[in-house]
Amino acid sequence: MRIVDWSDGADGGPAVVLLDQRALPHRTEYLQLTTVDAVVDAIRSLAVRGAPSLGVAGAFGVALAAHRHADDPARVRAEAERIARARPTAVPLALGAHRALARLDDGAPAVLADARAVAADAARVNAAATSRAADLLEAGCPGRPVRLLTLCNTGDLACGEGGSALGAALRLHERGALAEVLACETRPLLQGARLTVWELARAGAPHRLCVDSAGPAALATGLVDAVVVGADRIAANGDVANKIGTYMLACAAARSGVPFLVVAPEETVDPHTPAGAGIVVEERAADEVTGFGGVSTTLPGTPVFNPAFDVTPAELVSAIVTEHRVWSPADVAAARPPASRVG
Incomplete structure (x- = not known):
């Protein structure tokens, strides 16, 4: 493809x-x-x-x-x-x-x-990172298949051959170690519903679709063993910019004691951005939110807040998996003196 x-x-x-x-x-x-x-x-x-x-x-x-x-x-x-x-x-x-x-x-x-x-x-980077992430996920659920929750699309479409977070899920599927991927629809443009589900179906991998706000409920009720997402930019301290809705899932995962994994190329880590506050977050057009498929879903002229991404603090990230390493920024963040974490 x-x-x-x-x-x-x-x-x-x-x-x-x-x-x-x-x-x-x-x-x-x-x-x-x-x-x-x-x-x-x-x-x-x-x-x-x-x-x-x-x-x-x-x-x-x-x-x-x-x-x-x-x-x-x-x-x-x-x-x-x-x-x-x-x-x-x-x-x-x-x-x-x-x-x-x-x-x-x-x-x-x-x-x-x-x-x-x-x-x-x-393609080489994806193969290494997804294999390492699949190993980590499989080790966390010894003796049984893994149940995953993901947001947006992180397969071949988004990352080239092999994918990233979704690629790790598909590596588990190839090994017979995937129970299910619960895919959030990913409002407002439905990359999860349109693209992730399409890639999972093509691979014959078990999956279900849910609305974004059902993700925390799935975590709270024990339906998920790990959350896996990608990243568009990772600050030097481990703060992660990813599709809007990621922070919500990270908070819910932390509250429920579920591991939260980021799978991304090493080049996504930006050493020139010390922390997430320095990441420029793209805000997109209002019409992505005010309608869908040519049909208006709210009152004409309604003001809109439509960030494409949010930033998840490092302390909520269990591990960042790249082609070179498994990095646990939550451990680093927990070791810092409180004053160093302000802002």
């Missing part, structure tokens, strides 16, 4: 190819993006989403700029910055764009080669 790819384009010239995630689960449609404007629009409109997939899209977008404007390196650099800023919260988008841009002096083919390397590296 191609999520983000490249086409040399016999007729229309080079293009970035995207599986349009806005059309799922009912239609499988691909976009052929032949301009940087189209790439930026696809990123902002969530035709491609998920931090690692955004990194791949960003790299291929810069490759497109390098091919389209081979005689104007200043314009390529400007286009790369525009791509990198298209969504501010996710770390991999800017990293992917800047990594590809670093090869600009070597020519457009070199930029494209590095974009392809970003995609290949994502």
